[in-house]
Amino acid sequence: MAGPVTFDFTTWTTLYPEFASVSPVLAQSYFNRATLYCRNDGRHPASTDAILSELLYMLTSHIAKMSAPAGGQAPTLTGRVSSVSEGSVSISTELPMQANAAWFQQTTYGFNYWTATAQYRTMHYVPGIRRVFFPG
Numbered sequence: 001m002a003g004p005v006t007f008d009f010t011t012w013t014t015l016y017p018e019f020a021s022v023s024p025v026l027a028q029s030y031f032n033r034a035t036l037y038c039r040n041d042g043r044h045p046a047s048t049d050a051i052l053s054e055l056l057y058m059l060t061s062h063i064a065k066m067s068a069p070a071g072g073q074a075p076t077l078t079g080r081v082s083s084v085s086e087g088s089v090s091i092s093t094e095l096p097m098q099a100n101a102a103w104f105q106q107t108t109y110g111f112n113y114w115t116a117t118a119q120y121r122t123m124h125y126v127p128g129i130r131r132v133f134f135p136g
Contacts, residue, residue: 062110
Protein backbone atom coordinates (compact mmCIF):
# COMPACT_ATOMS: atom_id res chain seq x y z
CA MET A 1 0.00 0.00 0.00
CA ALA A 2 1.21 3.45 -0.89
CA GLY A 3 1.09 6.89 0.61
CA PRO A 4 0.75 9.37 1.92
CA VAL A 5 2.05 11.51 -0.93
CA THR A 6 2.88 15.19 -0.50
CA PHE A 7 2.01 17.66 -3.22
CA ASP A 8 4.95 19.14 -5.12
CA PHE A 9 3.87 22.12 -7.21
CA THR A 10 7.03 22.07 -9.36
CA THR A 11 6.58 18.40 -10.24
CA TRP A 12 2.89 18.88 -11.01
CA THR A 13 3.50 21.87 -13.32
CA THR A 14 6.36 20.00 -15.00
CA LEU A 15 4.03 17.06 -15.73
CA TYR A 16 1.11 19.34 -16.64
CA PRO A 17 2.63 22.63 -17.94
CA GLU A 18 -0.80 23.91 -18.99
CA PHE A 19 -1.41 24.66 -15.30
CA ALA A 20 1.77 26.70 -14.76
CA SER A 21 -0.32 29.86 -14.34
CA VAL A 22 -2.21 28.38 -11.38
CA SER A 23 -0.93 29.71 -8.06
CA PRO A 24 0.78 27.21 -5.75
CA VAL A 25 -1.83 27.89 -3.03
CA LEU A 26 -4.73 27.18 -5.40
CA ALA A 27 -2.94 24.10 -6.76
CA GLN A 28 -2.53 22.80 -3.21
CA SER A 29 -6.26 23.30 -2.70
CA TYR A 30 -6.98 21.28 -5.86
CA PHE A 31 -4.67 18.54 -4.56
CA ASN A 32 -6.44 18.57 -1.20
CA ARG A 33 -9.76 18.12 -3.02
CA ALA A 34 -8.24 15.27 -5.03
CA THR A 35 -7.53 13.45 -1.77
CA LEU A 36 -11.27 13.47 -1.07
CA TYR A 37 -11.71 11.20 -4.10
CA CYS A 38 -8.47 9.23 -3.89
CA ARG A 39 -7.33 8.21 -0.44
CA ASN A 40 -3.89 9.46 0.53
CA ASP A 41 -3.53 8.07 4.03
CA GLY A 42 -1.21 5.12 3.50
CA ARG A 43 -4.07 2.69 2.88
CA HIS A 44 -4.59 3.19 -0.87
CA PRO A 45 -4.34 -0.09 -2.80
CA ALA A 46 -1.73 1.37 -5.21
CA SER A 47 1.47 -0.60 -4.83
CA THR A 48 3.94 2.31 -4.85
CA ASP A 49 4.15 5.98 -3.96
CA ALA A 50 5.02 6.73 -7.60
CA ILE A 51 1.73 5.21 -8.82
CA LEU A 52 -0.31 7.00 -6.15
CA SER A 53 1.47 10.25 -6.96
CA GLU A 54 0.59 9.89 -10.67
CA LEU A 55 -3.04 9.18 -9.80
CA LEU A 56 -3.30 12.16 -7.48
CA TYR A 57 -1.66 14.49 -10.01
CA MET A 58 -4.08 13.31 -12.72
CA LEU A 59 -6.99 13.96 -10.38
CA THR A 60 -5.57 17.33 -9.32
CA SER A 61 -5.36 18.30 -13.00
CA HIS A 62 -8.94 17.16 -13.57
CA ILE A 63 -10.16 19.29 -10.68
CA ALA A 64 -8.06 22.26 -11.87
CA LYS A 65 -9.51 21.98 -15.39
CA MET A 66 -13.07 21.61 -14.09
CA SER A 67 -12.65 24.53 -11.69
CA ALA A 68 -11.18 27.08 -14.08
CA PRO A 69 -10.16 26.00 -17.58
CA ALA A 70 -7.23 27.88 -19.11
CA GLY A 71 -8.29 31.35 -20.18
CA GLY A 72 -11.88 31.01 -19.01
CA GLN A 73 -14.34 30.60 -16.23
CA ALA A 74 -15.28 27.38 -14.51
CA PRO A 75 -17.92 25.46 -16.46
CA THR A 76 -21.50 25.93 -15.35
CA LEU A 77 -22.75 22.77 -17.07
CA THR A 78 -22.53 19.48 -15.25
CA GLY A 79 -22.53 16.13 -16.99
CA ARG A 80 -21.79 14.81 -20.43
CA VAL A 81 -22.80 16.92 -23.41
CA SER A 82 -25.49 14.81 -25.08
CA SER A 83 -26.54 17.12 -27.94
CA VAL A 84 -25.47 20.38 -29.53
CA SER A 85 -27.21 22.68 -32.03
CA GLU A 86 -25.67 25.56 -33.93
CA GLY A 87 -28.50 27.86 -35.04
CA SER A 88 -29.57 29.86 -31.95
CA VAL A 89 -27.06 27.78 -29.97
CA SER A 90 -28.39 24.94 -27.85
CA ILE A 91 -26.51 22.51 -25.60
CA SER A 92 -27.99 19.61 -23.64
CA THR A 93 -26.22 17.63 -20.97
CA GLU A 94 -27.05 14.45 -19.14
CA LEU A 95 -25.88 13.12 -15.82
CA PRO A 96 -26.80 9.47 -15.36
CA MET A 97 -27.59 8.03 -11.95
CA GLN A 98 -24.14 6.42 -11.93
CA ALA A 99 -22.51 9.81 -12.26
CA ASN A 100 -19.02 8.79 -11.12
CA ALA A 101 -17.69 7.86 -14.54
CA ALA A 102 -19.49 10.76 -16.23
CA TRP A 103 -17.89 13.31 -13.90
CA PHE A 104 -14.40 11.92 -14.42
CA GLN A 105 -14.83 11.66 -18.18
CA GLN A 106 -15.39 15.39 -18.67
CA THR A 107 -11.63 15.99 -19.03
CA THR A 108 -8.72 14.01 -20.44
CA TYR A 109 -7.10 13.97 -16.99
CA GLY A 110 -10.23 12.60 -15.33
CA PHE A 111 -10.66 10.00 -18.06
CA ASN A 112 -7.06 8.87 -17.59
CA TYR A 113 -7.58 8.70 -13.82
CA TRP A 114 -10.82 6.72 -14.21
CA THR A 115 -9.15 4.28 -16.60
CA ALA A 116 -6.03 3.88 -14.43
CA THR A 117 -8.05 3.20 -11.29
CA ALA A 118 -10.35 0.56 -12.83
CA GLN A 119 -8.30 -2.16 -11.17
CA TYR A 120 -9.09 -0.69 -7.74
CA ARG A 121 -12.84 -0.57 -8.28
CA THR A 122 -13.37 -4.31 -8.25
CA MET A 123 -14.58 -6.52 -5.47
CA HIS A 124 -11.96 -8.30 -3.39
CA TYR A 125 -13.20 -11.47 -1.74
CA VAL A 126 -11.96 -11.97 1.81
CA PRO A 127 -12.94 -15.39 3.12
CA GLY A 128 -14.41 -15.55 6.59
CA ILE A 129 -13.64 -18.03 9.33
CA ARG A 130 -14.24 -21.59 8.27
CA ARG A 131 -16.32 -23.49 10.80
CA VAL A 132 -16.15 -27.22 11.03
CA PHE A 133 -18.84 -28.95 13.02
CA PHE A 134 -18.33 -32.43 14.43
CA PRO A 135 -21.62 -34.18 15.07
CA GLY A 136 -21.58 -36.03 18.08
